[in-house]
Amino acid sequence: MLESIKSQKDNVVGFRLDENFSEGDVIPMLPDMKEKLKACKKLNLFVEHVEMNDFTVDTLFDFLEVNLGTLDDFSKVAVVTSKDWLEEAAKLADHSKEINLKVFHFSEKYKALDWIEN
Numbered sequence: 001m002l003e004s005i006k007s008q009k010d011n012v013v014g015f016r017l018d019e020n021f022s023e024g025d026v027i028p029m030l031p032d033m034k035e036k037l038k039a040c041k042k043l044n045l046f047v048e049h050v051e052m053n054d055f056t057v058d059t060l061f062d063f064l065e066v067n068l069g070t071l072d073d074f075s076k077v078a079v080v081t082s083k084d085w086l087e088e089a090a091k092l093a094d095h096s097k098e099i100n101l102k103v104f105h106f107s108e109k110y111k112a113l114d115w116i117e118n
Contacts, residue, residue, distance in 0.1 A: 002026060005046060009117045010039065011075075014046035023063050030067055037068075042075040046116045048109070049081040076100045078112040 002025035005014030013033055015026075036043055065071050077099050104112040 002029070004029065005048065007046070007113075007117060009044070010036065011042065012044045012046060012117055014048070014116075016048040016050070018050040023059075026063060026067070033068065037073050041073075043073055044076040044116045045074050045078070046113065047077070047079045049079055071099060074099050076116055077102075078116040079103045080106055080109050080112050082106050 001018050001020040003016040003018075005016055007014055013029075013036060015029075033043065061071060079101070081103065082105070102112070102115060104115075
């Protein structure tokens with residue numbers, strides 16, 4: 001399942017992904033993301049990643065890249081996860097060449113929200 005996480009900042013898009021998530025869950029959110037991109041030019045992405053069996057955050061980035069055309073539309077990405085943060089950061093490294101990416105443990109969720117919004 002994918003749940004939208006609201007932000008007071010117009011340039012922030014947030015998701016909470018859980019074990020029931022599928023790529024199809026993102027499709028209804030794409031029009032809103034495209035509208036935000038028109039208004040803001042660059043977005044910050046907040047992903048709260050609850051541990052899942054066969055889906056990873058790098059798969060989400062692949063999906064967004066295919067559907068939005070590029071990841072250059074994102075300035076900052078915060079990933080909050082219970083997974084080993086070093087392992088997750090290594091998996092995401094291929095996607096973060098042009099993105100300011102930080103991985104936070106769940107215990108730092110509010111720190112991640114503050115970072116992504118400022």
